[in-house]
Amino acid sequence: MEAVPLPFVRTVELTIDGQAVRVPEGTTLLHACQAMGIDTPTVCYSENLTPVNVCRVCVVEVEGSRVLVPSCSRPAEPGMVVHTDSDRVRHSRRLVLELLGSSVDLSTAEPKMLADMERYGAVPERFDTGEMTGHGAKATVQQPVKVDNNLYVRDYSKCVLCYKCVEACGTDAQNTFAIAVAGRGFNATIATEFETPLPDSACVYCGNCIGVCPTGALMFKTEHDMREAGTWNESAQKVTDTICPYCGVGCTLQLHVQDNSIVRVTSPHDHDVTEGHLCIKGRFGWQFVQNRP
């Protein structure tokens, strides 16, 4: 083995919450915070996607900046003085989480998102009184679950419009472009072309949209059916890492198993083979081991 010199990396020094820190040039404030062990809430950010800055939950205060800045995409600059837990930051995070929660059903959201709401004292009901419409703000987005194929369902009454699914379906991973944001304002929804059912769309059922969805708006049909039947029990599930049985790429599959049956398949976001993404065979092609007599 010949020694390979590491590339020269410039670093920048900044102050976060009163502590001086030195990070490689180009590091985002979010990653700088993570390196210091500061827990920063995020909704639309994912390590395997390009930041889109839509949720504004990860904002921090930078001295000299008129507005709060999204930490997920703002690179650290020399001499920056950053506050992650000021009144202004806490107030903003709380309000944003309340607004997100006020119009959607968060009953199946990631535990981290619910924990962050509690941490910042978010009370979404403040904005969901129903006074203006007579039937509650949630009604503006309430709609039936779309069940149009055997692999996964879409429940847009749980959608916080974080764009992650659009990114995973698009240039960040799958490059299929089956979905995008349609409409404006309260009418904005994630939709296929002309809102056709999935089987008539460009969808190739890789399920990478499900893999990044933070609220359960996109869900395996198996999980949806088990929840409907009241048999979904996450605490009784065991997750085992193995390798996909199909082609030679060697994608890591995390098999979520309940009662000796696979109920959901994910892939670790930090694995450099998959970056959390799979294809239809890896995501859904496991049924053959449990079509038992």
Place this chain on the structure above:
Amino acid sequence: MLWGSNARETHPIFFHHLLKGKQAGARLFAIDPRRTSSVAWADVWLGLEVGSDVALANAIGREIIAAGLCNMAFVQRATSGFEAYKAAVEEYTLTRGEELTGVKAEVIRDLAHSYARADRAQICWTLGITEHHNAVDNVFSIINLSLLTGHVGRFGSGLVPLRGQNNVQGGGDMGAIPNKFVGGQDVEDPELRALFEREYGATIPDKRGWHLSQMFDGMEAGTLRAVYVLGENPMQSEADAKRTRRLLEGLEHLVVQDIFLTKTAEVADVVLPAAASWCESEGTVTSSERRVQRVRKALDPPGQAKDDIEILTALAHRLGTDWGAPTAHDVWEEVRRLSPWHGGMSYARLEALNGLQWPCPTDEHPGSPTLHTRLWSEPIEGPRASFQVVHHSPPVDQLSEEFPLRLTTGRRLDSYNTGVQTGGYTSPLRHGERIELSPEDAARLQVVNDEVVRVVSRRGAVTAPVKIDTGLRPGLTFMTLHFPDEVETNILTIDAVDPKSGTAEFKATAIRVEKLNVPEPVGAGGGVH
């Protein structure tokens, strides 16, 4: 270069990485007779005639030499046989290349110049290269190009055979190959054999065994009368299915060890129900990039199904040898003892590092993402890489007036091989087996989508619904092997095999399509497997 590979559908996650490269400015040349969903992403498509790969590679090589774009420094320091190669490809001028491949001369020239001039370039291939009667020649012709340009053994440059199965690399690495022990060690090397004989306390035959096609020839000749099949479904996966059936049924004794009662298992004398190795047992698999990764048990196998290791040790016991009751980890430790490639791959390291790429001889070794770097060391380590003179050899199953259409086979995104596994789930993308025709051929035959036609080759005939595909040129047709219970495509295919690799020419069958005079087009065609 993506050569004979529809990776968009067959290796989708690899294709994600490829698209990232394209987003970063890489150029993609796709070489495929069909305009596939992978080709749709290419900057340049070379839609060559089926089976003209050597001609194309030689024309590219000749153009690189003629244009003075050869990496002579690399050729002189790291290769041998250049002069013979240069003389052999002399006849493959761009004009001759165009005649043989159907690809325009200027497009071949563009590829030759782009490849030779690139800082880094890779050639990735799949079964479009290897499922031919001259598979090994096809591979040699591609390796020659990498030697001409020095696009091998460097980070970002190289030769990338995309493996079609999760452990086809590992199977070979573990010695499930007629001429190798574990770790690619030659069984005909007396010193290596002595090493393994000491480890196993047994005498090992001093000659290599047979590969799959030779085994079928042995069955034909009556010299092979008992066969033990593990996790394979040759009854449906082998070319020329009628011959395969006759030979398997004619065996004195057939044992099948599988997770399902496959068509092969149905004719077996003994069936040993096995656990699904990727989720019902422990072990490792090795991916296309030589990355060894752990598979783990997540489910209990059904009924009497047992782990492969348990079955094999029980069998050994009944044959009078006590192998004890080894775990997958025990077997892996044996691999590490015997294979220098794997010596440094403890389970703990494999788990901590998301797998390791061989060679990884010691516990401190970081693994080897790039192979053949020795060709660049100063002075070169080990033998020089030799050019191989290979020539164009058209498909064995020639087109004729009686069989005017070329049938080629492949996979679709949501299905896999003979459908034993993918048949287990319902895919919204699946429409059963169909014969894909070019719009021109469909018009000439006066057939429409979903109309059932008869497909005839020199070996047999099947019926299948039609799908018109604008990605096919006139004369080219396409089928998969995914739904053999509905349409047994391998009735049609030819078992002309490559003498070295034993792979059959699944990619080139001569057929004709006959319109059946069914009054109405038949519905959705085939249905779900």
